[in-house]
Amino acid sequence: MNTKFMTRTAILLAITIVFQFMKMPQLVTGSVVNAMLLIAAGTVGMWSGITIGCLTPIIAFLVGIMGFPLMIPFIMIGNSLYVMLFSMQKNKILGMILGALVKFIWLAISVKYIIQLFNVKVPLKIVQAFTTPQFVTAIIGGILGLIVISLLENYFRFSKE
Structure with missing residues (x-):
């Protein structure tokens, strides 16, 4: 990790947090957070997107956006899968779609089955939030x-000339 990585990741995380603090509907907030994950991965690198993807669910819980803390590690994994699949594909559109699908499947399985293995009753509102809307927002x-x-790629290309 170098200074450029840390600075750019911190700026992108700060922008993401501002959107989380606005407490808009899931469709808006989730879409913006997912966009920021890919922007970080696409401009700074995969680890930047993963870092932001692991910090945002903690922040969402701390500011009262997400009231079911048992989902935090599952969201972290889902966000990381989304970023990794996007980053590893040459075709970024395919990577984004594949990442969105895997994130959705992971979160749906987590909220419907994995958490319930621990005899935790997951409220219907939480189940609904972590199924289809996850695919749509991704x-x-x-x-x-x-x-x-x-x-940004066009801007950086022209600013170098």
């Missing part, structure tokens, strides 16, 4: 992220 965020990455 796709919307992914599209936004790809657009921003493309714009």
Whole structure:
């Protein structure tokens, strides 16, 4: 880790936190957070996206956005899978779609089955939030992220000339 990595990751995390503090509906907040994960991965590197993806559920819990702390490690893993699959694919659109699908499947299985193995009753509202909306927000965020990455790549390319 170098100073450039830490600085850029911190700036992207700060922008993400600002959106989390706005406490908008899940469709908006989730989409923006997913976009920021891919923007971080696409501009700074995979570990930047993973770092932000692991910190955002903790912050969401601390600011009262997410009221079911047992989901935090599962969200961290889901976000990391999303970023890793995106980062490892040459075709970024395919990587984003694959990452969104795997994140959705992981979170749906986690909330419906894994947590319940520990005899924890998961409220219906939480189950609903961590199933289909996760796929939708990952796709919307992914599209936004790809657009921003493309714009930033063009900006960086022209600013070097």
